[in-house]
Amino acid sequence: MNVAIYGKVFKKADLIYIEHLLDKLQRENCGVKIYKKFHTDMAEHLDLSKVETFERHDDLKIGTDFMFSLGGDGTLLDTIDLVQDSAIPIMGINMGRLGFLSSVAKDEIDIALHALLNGKYSLSKRDLIRAETTGNLFGDFNYALNEFTIMKKDSSSMITIEAYLNDDYMNTYWVDGLIVSTPTGSTAYSLSSGGPIIKPGADVFCITPLAPHNLNVRPMIVNDNCEIRLKIDGRDKHYLAALDARSVSFQASEEFRIFKERFTINLVRIYEQTFLNTLKTKLLWGLDTRN
Numbered sequence: 001m002n003v004a005i006y007g008k009v010f011k012k013a014d015l016i017y018i019e020h021l022l023d024k025l026q027r028e029n030c031g032v033k034i035y036k037k038f039h040t041d042m043a044e045h046l047d048l049s050k051v052e053t054f055e056r057h058d059d060l061k062i063g064t065d066f067m068f069s070l071g072g073d074g075t076l077l078d079t080i081d082l083v084q085d086s087a088i089p090i091m092g093i094n095m096g097r098l099g100f101l102s103s104v105a106k107d108e109i110d111i112a113l114h115a116l117l118n119g120k121y122s123l124s125k126r127d128l129i130r131a132e133t134t135g136n137l138f139g140d141f142n143y144a145l146n147e148f149t150i151m152k153k154d155s156s157s158m159i160t161i162e163a164y165l166n167d168d169y170m171n172t173y174w175v176d177g178l179i180v181s182t183p184t185g186s187t188a189y190s191l192s193s194g195g196p197i198i199k200p201g202a203d204v205f206c207i208t209p210l211a212p213h214n215l216n217v218r219p220m221i222v223n224d225n226c227e228i229r230l231k232i233d234g235r236d237k238h239y240l241a242a243l244d245a246r247s248v249s250f251q252a253s254e255e256f257r258i259f260k261e262r263f264t265i266n267l268v269r270i271y272e273q274t275f276l277n278t279l280k281t282k283l284l285w286g287l288d289t290r291n
Contacts, residue, residue: 001028001030001031001065001066001116001117002030002031002032002033002063002064002065002066003025003030003031003032003033003064003065003066003067003068004032004033004034004035004054004060004064004066004067004068004082004088005021005032005033005034005035005038005067005068005070006035006038006067006068006069006070006075006078006079006082007034007035007038007041007069007070007071007075007095008038008071008074008075008078009041009071009075010038010041010042011095012045014070014095014106015042015045015046017093017095017106017107017109018042018046018070019046020109021068021070021093021109021113022046022051024109024110024113025113028113028117031052031063032051032052033051033052033053033054033059033060033064034048034051034052034053034054035053035054035055035082036053036054036055038070039051039053054082056082057081057082057083057084057086060082060083060086060088061086064086064088065088065089066088066089066090066091066116066268067079067082067083067088067089067090067091068090068091068093069090069091069092069093069102070093070095071092071094071095071096071102072094072095072096072097072099072102073092073096073099073100073101073102073188074096074245075092075095075096075102076090076092076101076102077101077144077145077146077244077245080128080143080144080145080244080265081141083265084263085262085263087263087266088266089123089266089267089268090265090266090267090268091104091112091116091267091268091270092104092267093105093106093109093112094106099282100187100188100278100282101145101184101267103267103269103273103278104270111270111271112270115270115271116268116270120270120271121268121269121270122268122269123266123267123268123269124200124266124267124268124269125201125264125265125266126145126182126183126184126200126264126265126266126267127182127183127184127203127224127260127261127264128143128144128145128182128260128261128263128264128265129143129144129145129146129147129148129180129181129182129185129205129243129258129259129260129261130142130143130258130259130260130261131143131144131148131241131243131256131257131258132256132257132259133241133250133254133255133256133257134253134254134255135250135254137241137248137250137254138243138246138248141243141246142243143243143261144182144185144243144244144246145182145184145185145244145265146181146182146184146185146188146189146244147179147180147181147182147185147188147189147190147242147243147244148179148180148181148241148242148243148256148258149177149178149179149180149189149240149241149242150177150178150230150232150239150240150241150242150256151176151177151178151210151239151240151242152176152177152234152236152239152240153236153238153239153240153249154236154238155235155236157234157235157236158174158175158176158213158234159174159175159176159177159232159233159234159236159239160172160173160174160232160233160234161173161175161178161230161231161232161233162230162231162232162233163178163207163228163229163230164228164229164230165222165226165227165228165229166226166227167227167229171217173209173212173217174212174213174214175209175210175211175212175213175217176210176211177209177210177211178207178208178209178210178230179193179195179206179207179208179209179210180205180206180207180208180228180258181195181205181206181208182205182224183198183199183200183201183202183204183206184200185206186198186206187279190206190208190219193208193209193210194208194218194219195208195219196219196221197279198221199275200275203223203224203225204221204222204223204224205221205222205223205224205228205258205260206219206220206221206222207219207220207221207222207228224259224260225260226259227257227258227259228257228258228259229255229256229257229258230255230256230258231255231256232252232254233252234252236252237251237252238250238251239251239252241254241256
């Protein structure tokens with residue numbers, strides 16, 4: 001088994017878990033590559049002189065069986081550009097806080113590796129969202145696992161967003177911003193903004209307004225085989241657009257086309273992990289004293 005390991009920020013508190021992971025992989029004769037910057041940050045604490053490094057997608061296309069993401073959900077989202085359309089399964093080992101996507105706790109490393117080595121895991125296919133703009137704002141990395149967001153940037157004034165579905169006019173939003181989320185992203189920014197929870201695998205997007213001026217405007221579920229087109233207007237010259245945590249500034253002349261990406265991402269699920277179990281664990285469902 002050949003493993004690529006990605007981490008964004010190295011913390012000394014995590015050293016004991018990372019060292020244990022590397023020792024376990026070595027004992028199982030697994031090939032290991034570590035993201036170069038993460039490798040450099042850890043090198044003064046661990047002997048990594050014989051461990052290979054990688055920096056980009058092209059370094060992983062051949063011979064990588066799994067991508068391990070060490071961190072929180074934001075770290076796992078960063079691995080999407082490294083994996084791209086290679087179908088390399090991603091396993092998130094949660095070194096952060098909530099960890100909806102990074103579902104393996106850092107004290108469950110032995111259990112997770114045993115499951116991978118013995119084929120006792122499943123893959124959860126997750127759809128991505130793609131954003132194309134007139135100014136090519138996001139370059140080649142113009143897709144996301146969670147959501148696409150438009151929001152105001154430099155003032156408290158509302159913005160106006162015209163929305164079209166397959167060129168049919170849908171609505172004009174007077175808002176602080178607008179989120180278009182995948183089912184995976186429904187438990188992220190959209191949920192905290194009043195959007196519904198959507199089970200992964202549903203072929204839909206959720207359009208969630210941020211602080212709408214019209215109180216009868218609510219989140220809307222649309223089929224993900226349609227194209228969502230957005231036009232922006234307002235008093236300001238600049239606004240923000242974001243794909244997951246990557247944001248760029250743009251002017252009102254930009255027009256956005258939002259649709260489902262052609263490839264999917266595989267997330268590793270081990271033992272009895274299910275979406276409903278994750279909700280019960282992370283959102284404390286079922287823990288009401290009346291139950």
